[in-house]
Amino acid sequence: NAGVTQTPKFQVLKTGQSMTLQCAQDMNHNSMYWYRQDPGMGLRLIYYSASEGTTDKGEVPNGYNVSRLNKREFSLRLESAAPSQTSVYFCASSGYRGGDSPLHFGNGTRLTVT
């Protein structure tokens, strides 16, 4: 039982390059999330998907797009990377749509944009 799996673990991009962060969960969870974590800023929500077929913007969506490919997979795309997007990205899932549903996080992707 892997839980939430993210790939890649590390990535270095040049400004303007694009890439997709992959996330998959095997817990049959309905809701999935993408957060970014920056020093002193906590965890900020980029996008979320309450259920298969829906996606919504979170607190910091600019410069990102997402795709809920199916119930298991939720990808995050950077179309034109900028140095401000250097961060650690966490995917998470929760069992049901609701503010009190515990989040299960992946191990993170450390992204550096030069």
Next chain:
Amino acid sequence: GENVEQHPSTLSVQEGDSAVIKCTYSDSASNYFPWYKQELGKRPQLIIDIRSNVGEKKDQRIAVTLNKTAKHFSLHITETQPEDSAVYFCAASQSGGGADGLTFGKGTHLIIQP
């Protein structure tokens, strides 16, 4: 929207002493308050949570207290051990809210001195 303030940003205590981390929230409709622990280089993991119908909850050496009137809640760790060294995040949400409900504090870096 909800705003969660967390203090202190860094806390250093001697091994065996107690540690207290405090959070305040702004939205009186919030009724679910989880705490996540993130060890260095690892993913955040839920360690304890409390709902607004109780004032205190304990789990071995950790406890969380909630003061709804003052809109603040705290994490208490007793008899601290080296493995307690980590970053701790508080969060707040409404249990009946949407999937984007969790608002995180900016984190407290707890350092256990030997």
